[in-house]
Amino acid sequence: MKGLSLLTFTVAALLFSGCSSKKYFEPEQTFSASNASTSYGGSISDLSREGGTLKSGQYISKAGVSTVNLGEGYRFLNENDTYILATNTEGILKVIDKKTKEAVREVSLKVPVVSATIHNGVIAYILNNNTFGIYQMKDNRKLVESRSEATVAIDTRAASPIFIDGLVVMPMLDGKLIIVNINDSDNAKVVYLSTEKVFNNIIYLSRKGNTMIAATPKRLLTLGSSGQNEYKANISEVAFDKGIIYLFTKEGEILALNSYLEKVGEAKYKFAHYSVGTAFNGKVYGLDQGGSLIVMNSALTKQKIYDVGEVDEPAFITGTKLYKDGDMIELSKLGYE
Template sequence: MKALSLIAFTLAALLFFGCSSKKYFEPEQTFSASNASTSNGENITDISRDGATLKSGQYIGKTGISSINLGEGYRFINESDKYVLAANPEGILKVIDKKTKDAVRAVSLKIPVVSATIKNGVIAYVLNNNSFGIYQMADNRKVVESRSETTFAIDTRAASPIFIDNLVVMPMLDGKLIIVDVADSENAKVVYISNEKAFNNIIYLTRKSNTMIAATPKKLLTLGNGGQREYQENISEVAYDNGIIYLFTKEGEVIALDNDLEKVGESKYKFAHYSAGTAFNGRVYALDQGGSLIVMDSALSKQKIYDLGEVDEPAFIAGTKLYKDGDIIELSKLGYE
């Protein structure tokens, strides 16, 4: 019993000292954001790269809070102009018509869905066993489904597939992009970004002009007319505005990179841990877990910090709005001046 008590005491002491030694971002001065904040009373229960699920069963999409209810046990995955994609833990992918608000398909994929995108009735999806597939609504069939390497742990901010003309770019959970031609799925191409053993999934994927931008938690990659470029960093979030890529790092840095991935700006906030970040209209926004919202200019040389209160549940940014703990903060009203 004495031995057990000693072990318990040692574990408790380690836990106490480990927690007490954690450092937090503590700005010297903060400002109120009350003029930009309203309350909607809705709590976020789950976030995806493209939206958030609310406790009520509704969701936050690209244009804000939708009146569509996803159904009990379903989480928001993605949306198009016509459809909403939602999934449950049993691997059912539900397709909801935005006009009627009714489900028009319930596709049994048997494995939980990590991410998916729909375009012109074609759904590209990635499952949590690192399988990817393409499903056509018109004839209710899978065009292709294939599995990549086994993964053991992933970052929850999994990127969604993107369509580029007749191609689908699949952001896999093992640090790869698989490029599939919908009309010729046998000849897929693979782009390797990172080979970390865990937490190596693609967390950001977009196309800007003729350049594709992708990131894992350890590496940023661009692929375009200038070839393939890479930049290594411990990445929490990625944003893009006016030709500049912004990296929010796990060390509290915000880094600005040009199209050649050359550093054109940098700012560091000691002990900051970012919950969300975005950039638009020449401003950069970084939300620390402690509730400090840092607003910077595009060069990251000017800043103003607002106190929003500690982040208690997942925070999500859609357009110019930040959804946090039942509040909606209109970011465009907050400047660095």
Template sequence: MRSSIYSIFIILTIFIFTGCGSKKYFEPAQTSSAEGAITTHKGTSKYLTRDGVTFTNNKYVSKYGSGKIVLNSNEVFLSANKSYIFTTDQYGKLFITKKSTKKLVKTVKFDVPIVSAGVKNGLLVYLLQDNTFGIYKLSTDTKIVENKSEDAFAVDSRIASPMFIDNLVVVPTLDGKLLIMDMNNPENAKVIYISSSTKLNNVIYLSRVGNLLVASTPNRVMTIGTAEGEYNRQGISEVAISKNSIYLFTKAGEIIKMNSSLEQQAYKKFKFAHFSTGTAFGGKVYGLDQQGSLIVADANLKRYRIYDIGKVEDFAFVSGHKLFKDELIIALDKLSL
């Protein structure tokens, strides 16, 4: 189905912060001001991915910081790596721009809109809106392999990007699987099932820490490698890793600290909170409730302070140590306990 990448079919655009169906909200008894940590930016969001936000002024922010180029009006940001910026349009064109020169180096046309991509050694790994995945050789404009996974009619907008590990590529799909392919022999892919939920089951988080792979759908998180574990939880809003700890943030107001085997180490629930996003670094954990309470906790979730930064009206996105919320930029490392 060739609908726009902005349509509900592609991405049932789940801004995690939108209405939760309950009239009860998290109302902390005491909050602090984050005024000294706040600056502003211009731009309303028009497209949100796991790796960035595209604004109506054709600028974008990625997980690495403010965008390096200004996009064309028909483009939206998908992701970036150390060398390239990946953008796309609603008709299935992928634009690859070299970071160092800010010049467009390749355009690849697909029949279906593209939702995630990555490049290594001249090979493009891609995932399309209809859950088709493949490897494309850029120098010869040929598809080395292409297959289609099961249909996924409603997905979370935070679609994880492919990950390269030596000669392997890990492709997160829209139906809750990880496909592991050898780039030199991609026909025989290994399949790892993260979750088998019938809706909102795409892989929303994929990260590597040493030899440990961490992957999550909105309903289940899994670790693979030096330690292995599985953890089922409905309504996972975000996953964050700090040092050797994994943190889950849920739509039920929970922050859960786990080890690499996904054994629970600490737990804190904020009644009626609904986390839009979260992160962890520098011995602190940061969780943003959709009503505007920004919770800063210590690594063991024993102490915390709550800052009021206003209800999330448009979007919330963590870029490095900064939180972009609507028109605000909050320097998280300036917030104390």
């Protein structure tokens, strides 16, 4: 993926340039998570917001480890109940039928695909040059394609488009959301989150009830019944559980925010650098790159830290499961007491 690889290398260069002076989170006491860990025998070579591509050509998604092989040179983008979306360095968008495990479409978009979502036979996609488009499978044609402002470098955790009724919300690489009506694409609405010049793409996008939540690495935005609210932070990850938004920051903080983005809880772990984070069933989980898995209560007042080993490959959380370096850790088995 020539364009995307350049951006990825840019991210990597910035991350590793400061390694010699980087300080690490060192908890006083840790516990074993061996009772919650099993091996799945895979190795993640590429990560998207919706899953990871394994070196074997298979992938991990929200449904777990799939037996479908994406094909040589392809990386996983997304899936629904019927189809799998994958892409390669030449900008081919491959649509694979889950039943036959064969490709039913190979759409040449000519530019590497960063993210994509499929819903009712319609595919919304975002390309590496900050172009968004909508493709309809039954007619084998593009309904719309439009390019936004060029970007220099992005955070690789690029969010995927989401469908809301007859609308598609496009999380662009230049810090804005473009809301497109599938049947009337000329009247798109634009919502700006941030105007930073680099690393400004939307890294998180979801809909929770009547509220849409979006984030760039610098700003969190909610749109819903409580109006439009914003919160500034150096964001590593975003999670949501029981009406509370949890922010994992690059300063080692974990922040709990209500629907008005007012802070209702806070914890800080000095020098923690979060690889992934999540929240469910009244618990909050944050994995530090050094291998400390922090488990907290929803109020962020109680904690227990597990040593799961340094993070060597990209890690991925889906549901209650953490996939890390060939192991699957069932997070629901880990408590904070």
